[in-house]
Amino acid sequence: MKAIVLEKLDPAAPLAVTEAAVPDIAADEVLVKTHALAINPVDIKTLEDYTIVRDGETIRGSAASLLDGVSPIILGWDIAGVVTAVGTDVTKFKAGDAVFGMVRFPGHGKAYAEYVAAPAAHLAAKPAHISFDAAAGATLAAVTAWQCLTRHYSVKAGDRVLITAPTGGVGHYAVQMAKHLGAYVIALTSGGNTALATELGANEVLDYATFDAATAAPLQLDFVLDAGGRNDATWFARHLKPGAPLFYLPSGLTKVQQQRYAAQGLNAAFKMVTSEESAIEDIARLLHDGSIVTKIAGVYPFTEMKAAFAAQHKGTAQGKIIIRMPASA
Known part of the structure; x- marks a missing residue:
């Protein structure tokens, strides 16, 4: 072969x-x-x-x-x-x-x-x-998003969910899945991706270039899926509800980072996808009924x-x- x-x-x-x-x-x-x-x-x-x-x-x-x-x-x-x-x-x-x-x-x-x-x-x-x-x-991208939204955290109808890199591999599935689960989806991306993020189902699109996390009104987030990894977890801190999880995907967090975030009251963690029968079966159903493309x-x-x-x-x-x-x- x-x-x-x-x-x-x-x-x-x-x-x-x-x-x-x-x-x-x-x-x-x-x-x-x-x-x-x-x-x-x-x-x-x-x-x-x-x-x-x-x-x-x-x-x-x-x-x-x-x-x-x-x-x-x-x-x-x-x-x-x-x-x-x-x-x-x-x-x-x-x-x-x-x-x-x-x-x-x-x-x-x-x-x-x-x-x-x-x-x-x-x-x-x-x-x-x-x-x-x-x-x-x-497959990997979709299962990553699904496990974060339904296994590591359970997105509920009405949750305010922020997703970074919302038009990339993981992100574009995550936006659709979060919307399917009933969340209010906020996409954080660059200006050139606004149209696609909206098409995928984002209720609100924020531009990296113009959104000032330090001065903007708090977003009152229930959950953050940081697929992009552009900013430190503390960048999101004032926008998270108490105890709201922030899942970081690009690479692991050091012990020092984990300790620092915990001391600041941040519920931040690195998540890695794993092969899971029920997850890929769920993806098949989501594809079948058009909930994700x-x-x-x-x-x-x-x-x-x-x-x-x-x-x-x-x-x-x-x-x-x-x-x-x-x-x-």
């Missing part, structure tokens, strides 16, 4: 397509013939083993630590495709079923390949009217993964960057 195989994590890697063996499947797995993949900032951060030194503490802000000592490596987690074989314990799917999901995150997903061995529990049936491209997009920022052939990474690295994509697999895949 065609795959992008690395001997080690290296930001200079050409991400060239090569030949690899079709993986065997375990009893609880299915073999998926991929039609589309999606990439995320964490893919890039993992390739470069993105590391932050803050408050004297080193944070490896990706999934790279989980791949220490692993070789060869096939990156990626987000897939959509068709089941070609099922493990002996699998009853959820059969050969020919169209599926999508986030495979083994955090871990070694091995998604950059024509065939992926995936735990059946990490996949859901793709709604028939949803394209493989759109389904592939609604995938905005596609660009589609790249599998052979142009390096260009796709460059586009993702700019940090300005509206929605998801999709990788389309060869027609023969």
Whole structure:
């Protein structure tokens, strides 16, 4: 099969397509013939083993630590495709079923390949009217948003929810999901994204360039999903209701930061997504009934993964960057 195989994590890697063996499947797995993949900032951060030194503490802000000592490596987690074989314990799917999901995150997903061995529990049936491209997009980013809004915190009707980077991968799903859950959604973004944030369902859009957090009337927020990570948690402090959680997504928080925030009465925490059967099933239902849609920022052939990474690295994509697999895949 065609795959992008690395001997080690290296930001200079050409991400060239090569030949690899079709993986065997375990009893609880299915073999998926991929039609589309999606990439995320964490893919890039993992390739470069993105590391932050803050408050004297080193944070490896990706999934790279989980791949220490692993070789060869096939990156990626987000897939959509068709089941070609099922493990002996699998009853959820059969050969020919169209599926999508986030495979083994955090871990070694091995998604950059024509065939992926995936735990059946990490996949859901793709709604028939949803394209493989759109389904592939609604995996890591969508599950991240959903887990934050419904697992780590439970958004309720009438909650005032602020979402940063509301037109990016995670953010554009989060706005739609929060709206679906009945929240009053405030999007914080740059001016060029105002129209899309409104289209996605934001009740109010604030511009980074003109919104002065220090002097503006308090927003009385019940919850903040900081997908962008542009500002320190204290920047939001006067706009949060007492005890309101602020979830920070781009990378971890140091112990010093956590202690400082706690001393200031801030309920701030880093949240990482994990593969979860009920979450991907929920995403399938949201896609099916139109409660969420995938905005596609660009589609790249599998052979142009390096260009796709460059586009993702700019940090300005509206929605998801999709990788389309060869027609023969």
